[in-house]
Each structure stands twice: as C-alpha cells, then as structure tokens.
Amino acid sequence: MKRDPKERFIKIHMDSITVKKIKPLLFWHKCEKCKKEFVREPIYSCSYLDDFWEHYYEYHGCSHCFQDKNEFVTWLQDTGRLYTEESLKKLCKERSIGE
Ligand SMILES: [Zn+2]
Numbered sequence: 001m002k003r004d005p006k007e008r009f010i011k012i013h014m015d016s017i018t019v020k021k022i023k024p025l026l027f028w029h030k031c032e033k034c035k036k037e038f039v040r041e042p043i044y045s046c047s048y049l050d051d052f053w054e055h056y057y058e059y060h061g062c063s064h065c066f067q068d069k070n071e072f073v074t075w076l077q078d079t080g081r082l083y084t085e086e087s088l089k090k091l092c093k094e095r096s097i098g099e
Contacts, residue, residue: 004098005097005098006089006092006097006098006099007098009088009092009097009098010085010088010089010092012049013048013049013051013083013088014085014088016047016048016049016056017046017047017048017073017082018046018047018048019044019045019046019069019072019073020044020045020069021042021043021044021045021063021069022042022043022044022045023040023041023042023043024038024039024040024043025039025040026039027039029043029045029060030060031043031060031061031062031064031065032059032060032061032076032081033061033062033065033066033075034062034064034065036062038060038062041062041063042063043060043061043062043063044060044061044062044063044066044069044072045058045059045060046058046059046060046061046069046072046073046076046082047059048082048083051083051088051091059076059081059082061075061076
C-alpha cells in the first residue's frame with residue numbers, strides 16, 4: 001500500500017469542513033459578514049481544521065446574510081477565510097508537502 005502525503009493533506013482538510021445550522025441558546029455568536037451577534041435564532045456554523053495549527057476553528061454566519069449552508073461556505077472561500085482544494089494544493093507546494 002502507498003499513500004501520497006499531498007493528497008492526504010488535502011483530503012483531511014477538505015473532509016474537515018462541516019457546516020451546520022445551529023440555534024444557540026446561551027451564547028452570542030458573531031456573524032462573520034455583518035458582525036452582528038445572534039442568540040436564540042438559527043445561524044450557520046462552519047468548522048474546519050486549520051491548515052497549520054491542526055486545531056478546529058469555527059466561523060458563524062447569520063441567516064440574514066446567507067440563504068443556505070453552501071452560500072456561507074462559498075462566501076468564506078471567496079473571501080479567503082476558508083481554504084479550497086486549489087488553495088490547499090498551492091499550500092502543499094509552498095511547504096513542500098509530498099515532494
Ligand atoms: Zn450576518
């Protein structure tokens with residue numbers, strides 16, 4: 001068996017992206033886009049494995065700014081907050097992962 005460190009790095013990170021719709025009851029969550037804070041109403045929560053620290057991080061987005069989960073993730077990726085398969089490939093090159 002063999003595995004490619006670069007492919008593995010990309011897969012681990014792409015697979016780590018999870019988006020949920022949550023309804024926080026106690027804690028206020030700040031929307032990444034409008035910067036307003038929300039509690040007791042549905043918001044999107046996107047967690048992902050950081051590409052460097054190997055920690056899970058989270059972004060929140062309110063349902064006023066985003067229609068659905070996909071729109072939220074696409075926005076995070078378009079604004080460079082979250083990686084894409086392409087940006088991870090570039091990262092591998094920069095850090096000489098799998099070379
Ligand atoms: Zn918002």
